[in-house]
Amino acid sequence: MARAAAVACGRLFVSAVVHARSEPQDLLWRFDAIARLGETQTLGAARATEVRRALDPRR
Numbered sequence: 001m002a003r004a005a006a007v008a009c010g011r012l013f014v015s016a017v018v019h020a021r022s023e024p025q026d027l028l029w030r031f032d033a034i035a036r037l038g039e040t041q042t043l044g045a046a047r048a049t050e051v052r053r054a055l056d057p058r059r
Contacts, residue, residue: 006013016027043054 003013018027039054
């Protein structure tokens with residue numbers, strides 16, 4: 001049902017497994033700085049709009 005609601009709202013659906021040791025902060029963000037840096041370096045020669053689209057955090 002959550003996936004259908006996300007699709008209906010045009011939002012990205014992200015599933016997460018929650019267990020006894022999960023903290024609220026664990027559900028806020030997941031950010032891989034090294035992968036993000038690699039993407040920006042790879043896309044550095046591309047046009048600005050393509051780079052913005054490729055680096056969109058909703059991906």
